[in-house]
Every structure is written in C-alpha cells, then in structure tokens.
Amino acid sequence: MTATVMIQGAGSNVGKSLLVAGFCRVFARRGLTVRPFKPQNMSNNAAVTPDGAEIGRAQALQALACGVAPSVHMNPILLKPESETGAQVIVQGKRFATAKAREYSALKPQLMSAVLDSFERLKSEADLVIVEGAGSPAEVNLRAGDIANMGFAQAARVPVVLAGDIDRGGVIAQIVGTQAVLDAADNSLIKGFLINKFRGDPRLFDDGYQLIQDRTGWAGLGVLPWFTQAHRLPAEDAADLRRTGGQGTFRIVVPQLNRIANFDDLDPLMAEPGVSVEVIAPGLPLPVEADLILIPGSKSTIADLAHFRAQGWDIDLAAAMRRGARVLGLCGGYQMLGRTISDPEGIEGAPSTVPGLGLLAVDTVMTPDKRVTLTEAVHAASGEAAQGYEIHLGKTEGPDRARNLFIVEGQPEGAISADGRVMGSYLHGLFSADGFRAAFLQGLGAAAGNGSYAAGVEEALEALADHLEAHADCEALLRIAKAGL
Incomplete structure (x- = not known):
C-alpha cells in the first residue's frame, strides 16, 4: 500500500513547499519512488508539463527533487489571481473557469473529484506521496467545502504533520492554537509537528518544544534551523521573490x-x-x-x-x-x-x-x-x-x-x-x-560566468535533504506515512 503524509502549515509561508521538496529528495535518494502532491495551489508562477499543461512551479521543483518529470496530477487545481477578488481556475492543467472568491467556493465540491482522481493516479505509481497543504487549517471559517487542507486529508484519509514558523514569532500559539480551533475529527488526523526557520541555538527552545508536545499530545519531529541556501531554489510566488540578487x-x-x-x-x-x-x-x-x-x-x-x-x-x-x-x-x-x-x-x-x-x-x-x-x-x-x-x-x-x-x-x-x-x-x-x-x-x-544554473539547483536540493536528515526525524515521518489512518 502506498504511504502518504501531508505537510500542513500553522500559517502561510511557513516553508511547506521547501519542506516537501526536501523530504521528496530525502526519501527518493533512499530508493523510494516518491511523488509530490498539492491539491490546490494559488500562484501566477506556473510551470508547463511535458504534455502542455499548467501546474504550480513549486510542484515542478518538488518533481525535480523526486527525479521525475512534472505531471498535471501533482497539482490538479491551480488558481491564478487576475484581480483582488477573482482568479483563473486551472483544473488538471487546463483552464476551467474564471471565478470570484464566492463563485469559487461554490465550485469546490465538484473540484474535489478531480483532486481525488489525481491523487489516486499518483498513488498508483509511487511508494510514497508527500502532500502539501495551502495556507493553514486554522482558517476554520473556510473549512466547509475545503479541498486544500483538512477537507482533502479527511476525504483521502491522509495523516498530517503540522509545520510552524518560529522566525515570525508566536510559534507555540500557532501550533497549540491550531489544535484549539480544529474540531475533534480534524485534530485526530494530526500525528506530529515540526518547528521551521529557527535562528540561533535550538536548545533554547527545548522548553517550548516540550510544552507543545504536552499541550497537544502530538509527536515533535524536530526543530529545523534556517536553511541558508533557500535563495538558490526557484521562488514559488511573489511573496517569496527576492528584492536583490548578485553583486556584479x-x-x-x-x-x-x-x-x-x-x-x-x-x-x-x-x-x-x-x-x-x-x-x-x-x-x-x-x-x-x-x-x-x-x-x-x-x-x-x-x-x-x-x-x-x-x-x-x-x-x-x-x-x-x-x-x-x-x-x-x-x-x-x-x-x-x-x-x-x-x-x-x-x-x-x-x-x-x-x-x-x-x-x-x-x-x-x-x-x-x-x-x-x-x-x-x-x-x-x-x-x-x-x-x-x-x-x-x-x-x-x-x-x-x-x-x-x-x-x-x-x-x-x-x-x-x-x-x-x-x-x-x-x-x-x-x-x-x-x-x-x-x-x-x-x-x-x-561579464557572464560559466557556471551551471541547473547544477546549482541540484546542489541546493541535496543540501536541503542533508539539512532535513540532520535536524528532522525523517524515520518518524516515514512511519506516520506508512501507518496511515
């Protein structure tokens, strides 16, 4: 049976995309056939698959981390914002509609079938599927009809690991607060947590880490230091776009x-x-x-x-x-x-x-x-x-x-x-x-150098995998994926 696990965030921009890419490389180089999956992505930074379809660029990077070509089924729903309230809806790589936020909410139930179809297709060809959530499950006002976080995890019966971002502060409240606002059924899906983007001596967070474990009952899977080579990997969306680069x-x-x-x-x-x-x-x-x-x-x-x-x-x-x-x-x-x-x-x-x-x-x-x-x-x-x-x-x-x-x-x-x-x-x-x-x-x-850009991305993916191997409990993550629900 295919192992599956979903990385959700206790907030937006906690590093989910990078974590999924890194774990994809970790387990791919252990010999597993790994596939990334994101039910719903919102980004105007798209990638083109070999069959002429669109997916989020983050999933294309994750596919590279797995050593495979990107597939439309890795990101079946892509939202491309066109205005403050509306977006183009791409379903399994093709333009489906242009919808405002309220209109899109009404579309979600019928889009879940495409999401689950793509997920099953990936499962049929992989030992392990690593799923990336979108935004945060703590946005419980959006829970009805959800296809990106807990709604998907419930429908597909996928265990969840929650990632928090300590760099922006309040990570204890992020994670404990998420448990507080989720209902019992959704909380039962969460099997562990990760602390991401730590700067300094991680031992200083030992008490906070233990407090989260005690309050939630979830297994701690590690405190991850800030990954300094993240800038060498393609940015996912405009929020991640670097303002400056290079010193030439x-x-x-x-x-x-x-x-x-x-x-x-x-x-x-x-x-x-x-x-x-x-x-x-x-x-x-x-x-x-x-x-x-x-x-x-x-x-x-x-x-x-x-x-x-x-x-x-x-x-x-x-x-x-x-x-x-x-x-x-x-x-x-x-x-x-x-x-x-x-x-x-x-x-x-x-x-x-x-x-x-x-x-x-x-x-x-x-x-x-x-x-x-x-x-x-x-x-x-x-x-x-x-x-x-x-x-x-x-x-x-x-x-x-x-x-x-x-x-x-x-x-x-x-x-x-x-x-x-x-x-x-x-x-x-x-x-x-x-x-x-x-x-x-x-x-x-x-003046142009003679370096290989692709080789630089590969080196950064390898360094990211090494980073996760050193600081995350990858074995525990794999056990959660294999155990399922």
Whole structure:
C-alpha cells in the first residue's frame, strides 16, 4: 500500500513547499519512488508539463527533487489571481473557469473529484506521496467545502504533520492554537509537528518544544534551523521573490508588477556573479542607472500596464533609456512594449484597446486561445540553443518582428527595435540555459560566468535533504506515512 503524509502549515509561508521538496529528495535518494502532491495551489508562477499543461512551479521543483518529470496530477487545481477578488481556475492543467472568491467556493465540491482522481493516479505509481497543504487549517471559517487542507486529508484519509514558523514569532500559539480551533475529527488526523526557520541555538527552545508536545499530545519531529541556501531554489510566488540578487556591476532592474507572473526568469540571472538584479517595489522609482530594464510577465497585462504608468515607471524607463539602458520585455512585458494592446472580447475585463509603451513597432490582440507549451529555441544573434516554455494569451505582430530574438521551429519569435535597444519575447525560462544566458549577457556588455544554473539547483536540493536528515526525524515521518489512518 502506498504511504502518504501531508505537510500542513500553522500559517502561510511557513516553508511547506521547501519542506516537501526536501523530504521528496530525502526519501527518493533512499530508493523510494516518491511523488509530490498539492491539491490546490494559488500562484501566477506556473510551470508547463511535458504534455502542455499548467501546474504550480513549486510542484515542478518538488518533481525535480523526486527525479521525475512534472505531471498535471501533482497539482490538479491551480488558481491564478487576475484581480483582488477573482482568479483563473486551472483544473488538471487546463483552464476551467474564471471565478470570484464566492463563485469559487461554490465550485469546490465538484473540484474535489478531480483532486481525488489525481491523487489516486499518483498513488498508483509511487511508494510514497508527500502532500502539501495551502495556507493553514486554522482558517476554520473556510473549512466547509475545503479541498486544500483538512477537507482533502479527511476525504483521502491522509495523516498530517503540522509545520510552524518560529522566525515570525508566536510559534507555540500557532501550533497549540491550531489544535484549539480544529474540531475533534480534524485534530485526530494530526500525528506530529515540526518547528521551521529557527535562528540561533535550538536548545533554547527545548522548553517550548516540550510544552507543545504536552499541550497537544502530538509527536515533535524536530526543530529545523534556517536553511541558508533557500535563495538558490526557484521562488514559488511573489511573496517569496527576492528584492536583490548578485553583486556584479551589470545592473538589471525589474519592476514588480501587481500581477507579476512566471518570474523564474530572474533566478538564473540572480545567480550570475557579474550581474546584480534589483526588483523594484511599487511606489519606488526605477533607477535610471540601470543597464537593462526587464519587464516581466503578467497575469493581467492591461491592468498591469496601467499599474506601471501609475508608478511613474514609464517616465523612469524613458529616462533610463536616454542614459543608455536596454529594455527586455517577456510575455506580458513584451505586449506592454508595443504600440497597442487590444482586448476585443473582454478577456481581461471590459473590451478595450489601450496604448502600449510604444517602444516596439508591434501590436497585440488578446485572443481566448491560450498557448501552453514547452519550447526549444535558438538565439538568433549567437546560435545558442535554449529550452523554455510559453504560457500566454494574445498574438503580437508588427514591423519589429522582422528582427527576431529567437527562432522556434524554423519560425521567427519575438521582436527587436530598429536601434537594437528594445527586445521582446513570449518565451519564459530560457535564462536557465547556461550557453544562451552567457551569450545574451555578453552581447549586452556584461561579464557572464560559466557556471551551471541547473547544477546549482541540484546542489541546493541535496543540501536541503542533508539539512532535513540532520535536524528532522525523517524515520518518524516515514512511519506516520506508512501507518496511515
């Protein structure tokens, strides 16, 4: 029988995704066939599976930790926020609906069948499935119809280990308080707890650790020190996005859009020794001393273009370009750089046509057909091959497409301005290719290293597994998984 265990958090951002990735690697290198699973994820940082479907990027990293390709069944429900109250609902990798929060609550009962179907598929091919919760089960106001935490655990009969974040303080209240607000049936699923992100001497928490065990009756599975190499792994969502990376002299500036999406493009650049990357929060000016301004992807291009202008970033961008900065727009950022963006069918809101930033002689028309695919590309300037992916709505055409950035399946892709200083592309993930990254940066005058980004991620996953082996009771976790309910 397949062993299963679920890591839930006593709050948001306690490190669940990283814990699941680490435990996946721990048990995979012990020879077990391991699969990650997250019933419901909310993120605009998506990954593309080999069959052209979307899942959360955290599950793609967890699949890598298991040594397998990502599967749509690892994250059957993906919510991609489009506004403060609404999100696109992806079910088993495909767009299912766009729903506001209240509407989504009504959808949950029918979505549980897809969740359980995917879970059973993973169980059929694995010795161990490690499940990641979402948010916190202590949000008991959301318990009715829940498919992400205890609702799933009850339906699938999966034992739970609760993780708390000591770094933000109040971890005793986090864990003991969770038990206090859960009903008896949900509490019976929890078999242990972990303390994550400890800084300093963990022995100083011995009394607190014992107090939690005494109050809850749950088994303590360890106090985990802060994992210092977490920055070497791809960030899951905008809340985890690092503001700065690298110490090099070539300065890349990235405006943080309100609905920033698929920003894994930044991780390999932040690992480059000759580069510094600065993510600029709303309300702050774009530094005019930038060498490259990179406008990232967006889940809501027209709304984020308005957001861009509202920060005065269009003025800063023009000033930086006068000082010699280059500009690169990716996906939604590419669309913003053009002359116009038209949404005749109202895909992103009311039907409209809005002026773009006018830095590329191209125009975009939003269409309902979403392109989701892995992509093999060749950098037109250097001939370097790269592998990436596309997730976007819309088609972009215009004179500047005659100067293409890439070649995909023998066809030109992207656009370059007549003076060569502004570039745009729909392709994500290409900077993970070491040869292309070096050629692109060198073409802009930056010093590029010869390190392997993929090797760095692998080293960090191995270090994470070593970290958990040293500080968590991995044997007890496996016993809980095998014992079931």
